[in-house]
Amino acid sequence: MNRYRADLHVHTVLSPCGDLAMSPSKIIEVAAHKGIDILGITDHNSTKHGSLVKKMAEKEGIFVLRGAEVTTREEIHCLAFFESDEQLDVFQKYLDTFLGDIWNIPEKFGYQVVVDEEEVIVEHVDKLLVSAIHQSINEVEKQVHQLGGLFIPAHIDRPFHSLISQLGFVPEDLNADALELSRHSTREDILRRFPGLKSFAFIQSSDAHHLAQMGTRTTIFEIERPCFEEIRMALAGEKGRKVHLE
Amino acid sequence: MKVKDIVHLLDLTVYSGEQGLDREVTGGYVSDLLSDVMGRADTGQLWVTLQTHKNVMAIASLKDLSAVLLVNKQKPDANTAEQSNEEGIPILGTTMGAFEVTGKLYELIR
Numbered sequence: 628m629n630r631y632r633a634d635l636h637v638h639t640v641l642s643p644c645g646d647l648a649m650s651p652s653k654i655i656e657v658a659a660h661k662g663i664d665i666l667g668i669t670d671h672n673s674t675k676h677g678s679l680v681k682k683m684a685e686k687e688g689i690f691v692l693r694g695a696e697v698t699t700r701e702e703i704h705c706l707a708f709f710e711s712d713e714q715l716d717v718f719q720k721y722l723d724t725f726l727g728d729i730w731n732i733p734e735k736f737g738y739q740v741v742v743d744e745e746e747v748i749v750e751h752v753d754k755l756l757v758s759a760i761h762q763s764i765n766e767v768e769k770q771v772h773q774l775g776g777l778f779i780p781a782h783i784d785r786p787f788h789s790l791i792s793q794l795g796f797v798p799e800d801l802n803a804d805a806l807e808l809s810r811h812s813t814r815e816d817i818l819r820r821f822p823g824l825k826s827f828a829f830i831q832s833s834d835a836h837h838l839a840q841m842g843t844r845t846t847i848f849e850i851e852r853p854c855f856e857e858i859r860m861a862l863a864g865e866k867g868r869k870v871h872l873e
Numbered sequence: 874m875k876v877k878d879i880v881h882l883l884d885l886t887v888y889s890g891e892q893g894l895d896r897e898v899t900g901g902y903v904s905d906l907l908s909d910v911m912g913r914a915d916t917g918q919l920w921v922t923l924q925t926h927k928n929v930m931a932i933a934s935l936k937d938l939s940a941v942l943l944v945n946k947q948k949p950d951a952n953t954a955e956q957s958n959e960e961g962i963p964i965l966g967t968t969m970g971a972f973e974v975t976g977k978l979y980e981l982i983r
Contacts, residue, residue, distance in 0.1 A: 701924060763926065763950065786908070794928040795907030 628849045628867060633858075634658070634842050635667030635692060636706060636781060636807065636832030639676045643737035643757055646837045650746050651680045653838060659687045661842035665853050667832065669696040669706050669781075671756040672726055674719045675741050678712065683744060690853035695722065696781055698757065699764040701793045704781040706807060707771045710855035714774045721770055725760040764790070768802055777859060778802070782809035782834060784817055797824060805830050805862045805870070810844040814872055828862045831872045845873045874898050874982055876940045876963055879919065883967065883977055885942065889954035890963035896939040901978050903971055907932050914938060919978065921971055923947050930956035930964075938962060942978075944971045 638645035639654060658666050666689055668677040677693030684691045693715055694708035709715045730753055731739055741750040762770070764780075771778040780790040783797065783806050790797055790806075797806070805828040808817060814829050830846040849869040850857035861868035877894040880887055887894070899917030904910050905924050914920060916937045922929065923944050930953055933941050940963040943949065949957065949964045957964045967974050 701926060765926075765950070787906075792906055792908045793924070794926055795911045795932050796928065798926070798928055 628851060628869075631664040631848045631850065631853050632662055632842075632873065633665035633667070633830070633846045633848055634663050634833050634835070634844070635665070635708075635779075635830055635846065636669050636696070636834045637666060637841060638670055638696075638834075638836050639668060639680070640738065640740055640742065641670040641673055641676045641752065641756070642836065643671070643731060643733075643739050643755065644836050645670070645737070647738065648838055649836070650742060651676065651683050651744070652746065654680060654841070655684045655687055655689060657838045657841050658684070658689050663689065663842050663845065665690045665692060665848065665858070667692045667694060667706065667708065669694050671696050672698060672722050672760060673752065673756055674709075674715050674722070675750070675752075677715065679742075679744065692855065692858065694776070697722070697767050698759045698788070699767050700759055700762055701764055702759050702788055703764050703790050703793045704788045705764065705767060706777075706779040706781050707767070708777040708779075708855070709774060710776075714776060717774055718770070718776065722760060725762045726754050726756070727758050727761060729755045729758045731755040764794075764801075772802065777804045777862065779805045779807050779830065781807045783807065784812035785809050791821075796821065799823075803827065804859070807832055808844075808872070809834060828864065828870055829872060830870065847871050847873050876919070876965075879978070879981060880965060882981060883974065886966035888943075888949050888957070888964045888966055890940070890957035890961055893940065893961040893963045896962070898939045898982055900982065901975065902938075903975050911935065919982075921975055921978070923971070925950050925953055927953045927956060929953055930960060930962065933962050934960045940965055942967065942974065944969060944974055
Protein backbone atom coordinates (compact mmCIF):
# COMPACT_ATOMS: atom_id res chain seq x y z
CA MET A 628 0.00 0.00 0.00
CA ASN A 629 1.02 3.59 -0.58
CA ARG A 630 0.45 6.58 1.64
CA TYR A 631 -1.32 9.67 0.34
CA ARG A 632 -2.10 12.98 2.05
CA ALA A 633 -5.61 14.24 1.43
CA ASP A 634 -7.38 17.51 2.08
CA LEU A 635 -10.92 16.63 1.06
CA HIS A 636 -12.68 19.90 1.88
CA VAL A 637 -11.53 22.89 -0.14
CA HIS A 638 -13.64 25.75 -1.52
CA THR A 639 -12.97 27.71 -4.70
CA VAL A 640 -13.97 31.18 -5.92
CA LEU A 641 -17.34 29.66 -6.75
CA SER A 642 -18.27 29.63 -3.05
CA PRO A 643 -19.35 33.15 -2.06
CA CYS A 644 -17.22 32.92 1.07
CA GLY A 645 -14.28 31.53 -0.91
CA ASP A 646 -11.46 34.04 -1.34
CA LEU A 647 -11.13 35.42 -4.86
CA ALA A 648 -7.57 34.06 -4.89
CA MET A 649 -9.02 30.51 -4.70
CA SER A 650 -8.75 29.96 -8.44
CA PRO A 651 -8.19 26.46 -9.79
CA SER A 652 -4.58 27.19 -10.79
CA LYS A 653 -3.70 28.79 -7.43
CA ILE A 654 -5.34 25.96 -5.48
CA ILE A 655 -3.31 23.40 -7.43
CA GLU A 656 -0.10 25.39 -6.99
CA VAL A 657 -0.60 25.57 -3.21
CA ALA A 658 -1.67 21.91 -2.99
CA ALA A 659 1.52 20.86 -4.81
CA HIS A 660 3.61 23.10 -2.56
CA LYS A 661 2.02 21.66 0.60
CA GLY A 662 2.42 18.04 -0.48
CA ILE A 663 -1.29 17.30 -0.88
CA ASP A 664 -1.79 14.23 -3.07
CA ILE A 665 -5.60 14.08 -2.99
CA LEU A 666 -7.73 17.20 -3.10
CA GLY A 667 -11.49 17.37 -2.49
CA ILE A 668 -13.21 20.25 -4.30
CA THR A 669 -16.35 21.00 -2.33
CA ASP A 670 -18.08 24.28 -3.11
CA HIS A 671 -21.34 25.11 -1.37
CA ASN A 672 -24.22 23.37 -3.18
CA SER A 673 -22.33 23.25 -6.48
CA THR A 674 -20.08 20.81 -8.31
CA LYS A 675 -19.23 23.20 -11.13
CA HIS A 676 -15.49 23.68 -10.47
CA GLY A 677 -14.54 20.07 -9.73
CA SER A 678 -13.90 18.88 -13.27
CA LEU A 679 -11.72 21.84 -14.25
CA VAL A 680 -9.58 21.50 -11.12
CA LYS A 681 -9.32 17.74 -11.70
CA LYS A 682 -8.15 18.17 -15.26
CA MET A 683 -5.60 20.86 -14.37
CA ALA A 684 -4.35 18.99 -11.28
CA GLU A 685 -3.58 15.82 -13.23
CA LYS A 686 -0.54 17.56 -14.74
CA GLU A 687 0.80 18.07 -11.21
CA GLY A 688 0.11 14.49 -10.19
CA ILE A 689 -2.65 15.52 -7.79
CA PHE A 690 -5.85 13.48 -7.72
CA VAL A 691 -9.05 15.47 -7.33
CA LEU A 692 -12.17 14.06 -5.73
CA ARG A 693 -15.09 15.99 -7.21
CA GLY A 694 -18.16 16.86 -5.20
CA ALA A 695 -19.91 19.55 -3.21
CA GLU A 696 -20.64 20.67 0.32
CA VAL A 697 -24.41 20.36 0.51
CA THR A 698 -26.50 22.40 2.98
CA THR A 699 -29.47 20.22 3.95
CA ARG A 700 -32.88 21.51 4.99
CA GLU A 701 -31.76 21.19 8.63
CA GLU A 702 -28.79 23.45 7.73
CA ILE A 703 -26.34 20.59 8.13
CA HIS A 704 -23.28 20.72 5.89
CA CYS A 705 -22.46 17.39 4.23
CA LEU A 706 -19.74 16.49 1.74
CA ALA A 707 -20.78 14.46 -1.30
CA PHE A 708 -18.28 12.99 -3.78
CA PHE A 709 -18.78 11.30 -7.13
CA GLU A 710 -16.65 9.35 -9.55
CA SER A 711 -18.04 9.99 -13.02
CA ASP A 712 -19.11 12.99 -15.10
CA GLU A 713 -22.59 11.45 -15.42
CA GLN A 714 -23.04 11.12 -11.65
CA LEU A 715 -21.86 14.71 -11.18
CA ASP A 716 -24.28 15.96 -13.83
CA VAL A 717 -27.23 14.22 -12.20
CA PHE A 718 -26.24 15.50 -8.78
CA GLN A 719 -25.80 19.05 -10.10
CA LYS A 720 -29.33 18.90 -11.52
CA TYR A 721 -30.58 17.64 -8.15
CA LEU A 722 -28.92 20.63 -6.43
CA ASP A 723 -30.36 23.04 -9.02
CA THR A 724 -33.83 21.57 -8.48
CA PHE A 725 -33.83 21.90 -4.72
CA LEU A 726 -31.81 25.06 -4.08
CA GLY A 727 -34.22 27.77 -2.89
CA ASP A 728 -34.90 31.03 -4.74
CA ILE A 729 -32.67 33.19 -2.59
CA TRP A 730 -30.48 35.47 -4.68
CA ASN A 731 -26.87 36.23 -3.98
CA ILE A 732 -25.90 39.81 -3.18
CA PRO A 733 -22.22 39.76 -4.14
CA GLU A 734 -21.43 42.89 -2.10
CA LYS A 735 -22.73 41.16 1.03
CA PHE A 736 -21.93 37.48 0.55
CA GLY A 737 -19.15 37.49 -2.04
CA TYR A 738 -18.86 36.61 -5.70
CA GLN A 739 -19.95 33.22 -7.04
CA VAL A 740 -18.05 32.75 -10.26
CA VAL A 741 -17.14 29.82 -12.47
CA VAL A 742 -13.85 30.36 -14.32
CA ASP A 743 -12.02 28.59 -17.12
CA GLU A 744 -8.42 27.43 -17.33
CA GLU A 745 -7.21 30.99 -18.02
CA GLU A 746 -9.19 32.31 -15.04
CA VAL A 747 -11.66 34.04 -17.31
CA ILE A 748 -15.11 34.20 -15.70
CA VAL A 749 -17.53 32.05 -17.69
CA GLU A 750 -20.54 32.16 -15.34
CA HIS A 751 -21.92 34.21 -12.46
CA VAL A 752 -24.16 31.99 -10.31
CA ASP A 753 -27.24 34.01 -9.26
CA LYS A 754 -28.75 31.91 -6.50
CA LEU A 755 -27.11 32.13 -3.09
CA LEU A 756 -25.17 28.89 -2.88
CA VAL A 757 -24.79 28.87 0.91
CA SER A 758 -28.54 28.70 1.50
CA ALA A 759 -30.19 25.37 2.31
CA ILE A 760 -31.63 23.03 -0.31
CA HIS A 761 -35.17 21.77 0.22
CA GLN A 762 -34.06 18.24 1.07
CA SER A 763 -33.49 16.63 4.44
CA ILE A 764 -30.20 15.00 5.42
CA ASN A 765 -31.83 11.59 4.92
CA GLU A 766 -32.99 12.53 1.42
CA VAL A 767 -29.56 13.87 0.46
CA GLU A 768 -27.88 10.72 1.81
CA LYS A 769 -30.22 8.52 -0.26
CA GLN A 770 -29.64 10.54 -3.42
CA VAL A 771 -25.84 10.46 -3.02
CA HIS A 772 -25.78 6.71 -2.42
CA GLN A 773 -28.26 5.94 -5.21
CA LEU A 774 -25.80 7.61 -7.56
CA GLY A 775 -22.89 5.63 -6.13
CA GLY A 776 -21.34 8.59 -4.35
CA LEU A 777 -19.70 9.09 -0.96
CA PHE A 778 -21.63 10.85 1.80
CA ILE A 779 -19.67 12.50 4.62
CA PRO A 780 -21.28 14.89 7.15
CA ALA A 781 -18.87 17.84 7.40
CA HIS A 782 -17.09 19.28 10.48
CA ILE A 783 -19.45 17.45 12.84
CA ASP A 784 -17.79 19.01 15.89
CA ARG A 785 -18.60 22.60 14.95
CA PRO A 786 -21.20 24.55 16.98
CA PHE A 787 -23.05 25.60 13.82
CA HIS A 788 -23.98 24.01 10.46
CA SER A 789 -22.99 20.59 11.74
CA LEU A 790 -24.82 17.33 12.24
CA ILE A 791 -24.31 17.60 15.99
CA SER A 792 -25.26 21.29 16.34
CA GLN A 793 -28.41 20.88 14.24
CA LEU A 794 -29.58 17.43 15.33
CA GLY A 795 -27.98 17.14 18.78
CA PHE A 796 -26.25 13.85 18.06
CA VAL A 797 -25.46 11.55 15.15
CA PRO A 798 -28.65 9.60 14.31
CA GLU A 799 -27.96 5.90 14.87
CA ASP A 800 -29.39 4.90 11.50
CA LEU A 801 -27.34 7.43 9.51
CA ASN A 802 -25.64 5.79 6.56
CA ALA A 803 -22.44 7.85 6.32
CA ASP A 804 -19.23 6.70 4.62
CA ALA A 805 -17.24 8.75 7.12
CA LEU A 806 -17.55 11.71 9.46
CA GLU A 807 -15.44 14.81 9.01
CA LEU A 808 -13.78 16.74 11.82
CA SER A 809 -12.95 20.42 11.57
CA ARG A 810 -9.50 21.77 12.29
CA HIS A 811 -10.70 22.69 15.80
CA SER A 812 -11.12 19.15 17.10
CA THR A 813 -9.51 15.72 17.32
CA ARG A 814 -10.86 12.18 17.04
CA GLU A 815 -10.15 11.71 20.76
CA ASP A 816 -12.19 14.83 21.63
CA ILE A 817 -15.24 13.75 19.68
CA LEU A 818 -15.10 10.15 20.94
CA ARG A 819 -14.93 11.43 24.51
CA ARG A 820 -18.21 13.29 23.88
CA PHE A 821 -19.78 10.58 21.70
CA PRO A 822 -18.17 7.17 22.36
CA GLY A 823 -20.70 5.51 20.04
CA LEU A 824 -19.00 7.05 17.00
CA LYS A 825 -15.90 4.89 17.18
CA SER A 826 -17.20 2.53 14.50
CA PHE A 827 -17.17 5.39 11.94
CA ALA A 828 -14.27 6.22 9.67
CA PHE A 829 -13.08 9.78 10.27
CA ILE A 830 -11.50 12.30 7.98
CA GLN A 831 -10.15 15.70 8.91
CA SER A 832 -9.84 18.54 6.44
CA SER A 833 -9.01 22.21 6.27
CA ASP A 834 -12.38 23.51 4.96
CA ALA A 835 -10.13 26.08 3.30
CA HIS A 836 -11.74 29.30 2.07
CA HIS A 837 -8.30 30.95 1.71
CA LEU A 838 -5.12 29.56 0.18
CA ALA A 839 -3.26 29.79 3.49
CA GLN A 840 -5.77 27.44 5.15
CA MET A 841 -5.24 24.62 2.66
CA GLY A 842 -3.62 21.53 4.11
CA THR A 843 -3.79 22.78 7.70
CA ARG A 844 -5.54 19.49 8.48
CA THR A 845 -5.16 16.37 6.38
CA THR A 846 -6.18 12.74 6.25
CA ILE A 847 -3.84 9.91 5.32
CA PHE A 848 -5.07 7.24 2.92
CA GLU A 849 -3.19 3.94 2.73
CA ILE A 850 -4.28 2.69 -0.68
CA GLU A 851 -2.84 1.21 -3.87
CA ARG A 852 -3.29 4.34 -5.94
CA PRO A 853 -5.32 7.53 -5.65
CA CYS A 854 -8.70 6.93 -7.25
CA PHE A 855 -12.35 7.05 -6.18
CA GLU A 856 -12.74 3.30 -5.62
CA GLU A 857 -9.55 2.99 -3.53
CA ILE A 858 -10.69 5.94 -1.37
CA ARG A 859 -14.10 4.32 -0.94
CA MET A 860 -12.47 1.06 0.10
CA ALA A 861 -10.23 2.86 2.62
CA LEU A 862 -13.24 4.56 4.23
CA ALA A 863 -15.00 1.19 4.42
CA GLY A 864 -11.85 -0.49 5.74
CA GLU A 865 -11.88 -3.04 2.93
CA LYS A 866 -9.03 -5.19 1.56
CA GLY A 867 -6.31 -3.74 3.75
CA ARG A 868 -7.01 -0.13 2.71
CA LYS A 869 -6.89 2.28 5.65
CA VAL A 870 -7.63 5.85 6.53
CA HIS A 871 -6.38 7.84 9.50
CA LEU A 872 -5.95 11.42 10.59
CA GLU A 873 -2.52 12.98 10.25
CA MET B 874 -52.47 24.04 31.46
CA LYS B 875 -52.55 20.80 29.48
CA VAL B 876 -51.36 20.23 25.93
CA LYS B 877 -54.95 19.68 24.78
CA ASP B 878 -56.00 23.08 26.15
CA ILE B 879 -53.30 24.78 24.08
CA VAL B 880 -54.28 22.75 21.00
CA HIS B 881 -57.84 24.00 21.45
CA LEU B 882 -57.02 27.65 22.23
CA LEU B 883 -54.51 28.09 19.40
CA ASP B 884 -56.30 25.81 16.92
CA LEU B 885 -53.26 23.55 16.45
CA THR B 886 -53.05 20.38 14.37
CA VAL B 887 -52.23 17.16 16.23
CA TYR B 888 -49.97 15.02 14.04
CA SER B 889 -49.12 12.24 16.48
CA GLY B 890 -48.77 11.19 20.12
CA GLU B 891 -52.47 11.84 20.96
CA GLN B 892 -52.19 9.79 24.15
CA GLY B 893 -49.95 12.56 25.55
CA LEU B 894 -52.49 15.37 25.15
CA ASP B 895 -53.12 15.36 28.92
CA ARG B 896 -49.50 16.22 29.66
CA GLU B 897 -49.02 19.35 31.74
CA VAL B 898 -47.24 22.25 30.01
CA THR B 899 -44.98 24.06 32.47
CA GLY B 900 -43.35 26.50 30.06
CA GLY B 901 -41.87 26.78 26.59
CA TYR B 902 -38.61 26.68 24.71
CA VAL B 903 -37.94 27.96 21.20
CA SER B 904 -34.94 26.73 19.22
CA ASP B 905 -34.01 24.98 15.99
CA LEU B 906 -30.61 23.81 17.21
CA LEU B 907 -31.18 20.42 18.79
CA SER B 908 -27.83 20.62 20.57
CA ASP B 909 -29.10 23.79 22.26
CA VAL B 910 -32.42 22.21 23.26
CA MET B 911 -30.58 19.23 24.69
CA GLY B 912 -28.58 21.56 26.91
CA ARG B 913 -31.17 24.14 27.92
CA ALA B 914 -34.77 22.92 27.70
CA ASP B 915 -36.52 21.79 30.90
CA THR B 916 -38.97 19.05 31.83
CA GLY B 917 -42.57 19.82 30.92
CA GLN B 918 -41.79 22.59 28.44
CA LEU B 919 -43.46 22.82 25.06
CA TRP B 920 -40.80 23.03 22.33
CA VAL B 921 -41.38 25.30 19.33
CA THR B 922 -39.27 24.43 16.27
CA LEU B 923 -39.25 23.90 12.51
CA GLN B 924 -37.01 20.81 12.65
CA THR B 925 -38.80 17.58 11.73
CA HIS B 926 -36.05 14.95 11.96
CA LYS B 927 -36.46 11.88 14.18
CA ASN B 928 -33.81 13.23 16.57
CA VAL B 929 -36.41 15.82 17.64
CA MET B 930 -38.33 13.06 19.42
CA ALA B 931 -35.22 11.54 20.96
CA ILE B 932 -34.47 14.90 22.56
CA ALA B 933 -38.10 15.59 23.54
CA SER B 934 -38.09 12.23 25.29
CA LEU B 935 -34.67 12.71 26.90
CA LYS B 936 -35.74 16.09 28.32
CA ASP B 937 -39.27 14.85 29.12
CA LEU B 938 -40.89 17.75 27.25
CA SER B 939 -44.68 18.02 27.17
CA ALA B 940 -45.04 18.43 23.37
CA VAL B 941 -43.34 19.59 20.19
CA LEU B 942 -44.93 22.34 18.12
CA LEU B 943 -43.87 22.56 14.45
CA VAL B 944 -44.26 26.03 12.94
CA ASN B 945 -44.73 27.29 9.36
CA LYS B 946 -46.81 24.28 8.23
CA GLN B 947 -43.94 21.86 8.83
CA LYS B 948 -44.96 18.22 9.19
CA PRO B 949 -43.04 15.54 11.08
CA ASP B 950 -41.04 12.96 9.08
CA ALA B 951 -42.79 9.56 9.12
CA ASN B 952 -40.35 8.00 11.60
CA THR B 953 -40.54 11.11 13.79
CA ALA B 954 -44.32 10.76 14.08
CA GLU B 955 -43.87 7.05 14.74
CA GLN B 956 -41.57 7.72 17.66
CA SER B 957 -43.92 10.40 18.98
CA ASN B 958 -46.67 7.76 19.09
CA GLU B 959 -44.37 5.35 20.90
CA GLU B 960 -43.25 7.95 23.43
CA GLY B 961 -46.67 9.50 23.93
CA ILE B 962 -45.27 12.98 23.39
CA PRO B 963 -47.54 14.86 20.96
CA ILE B 964 -46.30 16.59 17.83
CA LEU B 965 -48.45 19.60 17.02
CA GLY B 966 -48.50 21.88 14.03
CA THR B 967 -49.46 25.41 13.08
CA THR B 968 -49.41 27.64 10.01
CA MET B 969 -48.08 30.45 12.20
CA GLY B 970 -44.40 31.31 12.34
CA ALA B 971 -42.37 30.90 15.53
CA PHE B 972 -42.63 34.58 16.54
CA GLU B 973 -46.40 34.76 16.31
CA VAL B 974 -47.23 31.45 17.93
CA THR B 975 -44.68 31.96 20.69
CA GLY B 976 -46.24 35.31 21.54
CA LYS B 977 -49.62 33.66 21.92
CA LEU B 978 -48.17 30.77 23.93
CA TYR B 979 -46.42 33.17 26.26
CA GLU B 980 -49.68 34.90 27.03
CA LEU B 981 -51.29 31.53 27.80
CA ILE B 982 -48.69 29.88 30.00
CA ARG B 983 -46.41 32.56 31.47
